[in-house]
Amino acid sequence: MADVALRKVVKRYDDVEAVRGIDLDIADHEFIVLVGPSGCGKSTTLRMIAGLEDISDGDIMIGGDIVNDVPPKDRDIAMVFQNYALYPHMTVAENMSFGLRLKHYPKAEIKARVTEAARLLDITDLIDRKPKQLSGGQRQRVAMGRAIVRNPKVFLFDEPLSNLDAKLRVQMRIEIKKVHQKVRTTTVYVTHDQVEAMTLADRVVVMNKGCIEQIGTPNELYHKPATRFVAGFIGSPAMNFIPCRLEDVGGTLQLRLTDRIAFPLPPARAARYNALPRTEKLLLGIRPEHLTESHAHLAPGVETFDTVLDVTEPMGMETLVYFGLDGTPVCGRVDPNAGAKDGAPMRLAMDLNNMHLLNEETGVVL
Amino acid sequence: MADVVVERGRIARATGARKGSSLRNVLGRKSTVAFLLTLPLILLIGLLVLYPAFFSLYLATLNKAMTKFVGLSNFTFLFKRETFWMVVKQSCIFAITAVIFKALIGFIVAHFVHNIPGKKQRKWRGMLLVPWVIPPAMSTLAWLWLFDPSYSAFNYTLSFFGVGPIPWLGETFWARFSIILVNVWYGAPFFLIMYLAALKSVPDQLYEAAAIDGANWWQKIWYVTLPMMRNIIAITTLFSLIVTFANFDIVRILTSGGPLDTTHLFATWAFQVGIQSSDIPLGACVSLFMVPILAVAAIFILRDVTKRGNEA
Secondary structure, eight states: OOOEEEEEEEEEETTEEEEEEEEEEEOTTOEEEEEOSTTSSHHHHHHHHHTSSOOSEEEEEETTEEOTTOOGGGSOEEEEOTTOOOOTTSOHHHHHHHHHHHTTOOHHHHHHHHHHHHHHHTOGGGTTSOGGGSOHHHHHHHHHHHHHHTOOSEEEEESTTTTSOHHHHHHHHHHHHHHHHHHOOEEEEEESOHHHHHHHOSEEEEEETTEEEEEEOHHHHHHSOSBHHHHHHSSSSOOEEEEEEEEEETTEEEEEOSSSOEEEOOHHHHHHHTTSOTTSOEEEEEOGGGEEEOOSSOOTTEEEEEEEOSEEEEOSSOEEEEEEETTEEEEEEEOTTSOOOTTOEEEEEEEGGGOEEEETTTOBBO | OHHHHHHHHHHHHHHTTTSSHHHHHHHHSHHHHHHHHHHHHHHHHIIIIIHHHHHHHHHTTBOTTSOSBOTTHHHHHHHTOHHHHHHHHHHHHHHHHHHHHHHHHHHHHHHHHHTSOHHHHHHHHHHHHHHHHSOHHHHHHHHHHHTOTTTOHHHHHHHHTTOOOOOTTTSHHHHHHHHHHHHHHHHHHHHHHHHHHHHHTSOHHHHHHHHHHTOOHHHHIIIIIHHHHHHHHHHHHHHHHHHHHTOOHHHHHHTTTOSTTTTOOHHHHHHIIIIISSOHHHHHHHHHTHHHHHHHHHHHHHHHHHHHHTTO
16 A cells, blocks of 8 residues: 655647646545546546556656556556456456466465455355356446455546446445445545545545646535635535625625625625625625525524525425526525425525635636 | 338338238238348359259269269269378368468457557558459469569579579479468458457457556457457458368469379369369369368357357
């Protein structure tokens, strides 16, 4: 096991920069998830760590050693691929032991390791089958088993759950977390699914257009996003962004959303935003769960407004409501018993204690 | 195609309210449609393959003048002739050696071509296919000139190195070597193109997984490429074995079986015995000997293919 470090790593394809000089330190035992939309450079980054792609510039270190020119087989890593990449002509046991056999491990040890990994992944009964005879989830387990038996310094996962159906994905997500809790190997995991990222990671790395937007624990990213991209990418349904401006009314700082709707800011927020120029074009970032039905007893900092709902989506434990504020579509989350109906008027409450204010041009959270 | 027809048939049946239904039912059945669609090919095969095959069986049981039924005496006569056994041996040596070299060269070149990027690959593929698309009768004539003992490019070139002149077609060893060489030159592109297609169908991620598992280039070929290509290799080998075994034109043009019948294959010897020496029943008899030999090869190779078909 080892730590991994990336120093100003760049990947260029002809004249396109897929990865633009990223720095990343991954601690020993850590579970890091690289997340971002397709084409953001996350898979390329992972493949560079694996040694499957050359790096154009910068350094990659595994366990303190620079491995820029070390071939994949000598990096002591294991990788789980999106389409599993199991050898179709080998049985499960042969697939899992292939790496060990190439390294001429003693037969008894190979058997012991394969048996142990199979037990850990609950695939002992499948050990003599060919990949073709396995379901998607089972194949995924075998692919993980192949990684585990090697006992490598680093696990690399390249969108391992994308080929599974939704239910199995949730199940395998938990399996992966359990396995990591047991083996504690440093893990780099790539996904485009922010739910996977949030649930699995010790720390999440959000990437966009070849750069790192933000690194942080799932909670940090959720509650303190640094940019509009992160704020919009993490969380489902996504955060609402509503154009707004600040104004002073009778000595208090107000947030004006539309001609009709303006809220006084809670004192802590007012102090934070007071220095901003009143002319600056701003965006209010508010998550749907902070836009709820109105109560009789509202906490300080929670303000109400009336609107007409366009569409409602009953989800069972909650109902999503969609409405417009001066043409900006907004989503809220209300209690299923709050009586939200398509096309009906409703009084909603906005929790300004959990608001974010963004610069509309730069997308930076202020 | 058949599905569409069947679908239409069904719709017609559903809307047509069961009038004239028996004919429509027969036409609408999937098996009937399938049979009708394959009928032209069945007729063609019957005409061009089955009829001549059975006719040659019949011919092989006649006497030289084709006037009397003689049973198997043509066959027993052949067994006693030394030339026949030499032809058997030569056909086997020729076919096996040529196929091995074609497969080897095709495999190696396919790897090189596979690693050439994009547009250049298409050019190379086209150029390397040339030997295979030129009619062999024509290209073999060119080889005939190259093999000329006195004035050929080969011997001229070799003379600079103080070698030769080599009697390419005049000595048994060199004549056998030459016809194998030409056959390999002609047939290797077929292997190349088949192996190239097979190589392209191996997912890159398998090689990446193998690279991470610690395989070097040789181990990648041995543990990934070859097992993934096994079926293609088996079928290509069988196909080529049949075609090579039945080869006629190359030997006919280069040596006509000489020197002293040592380069004869079944087809050329059957031609010589049957047509040139006017003993058609005996010629038919010679050509029939290819069937059992090839059948054994086919059974062995194809049995393995179906067995493995379930794995991949």
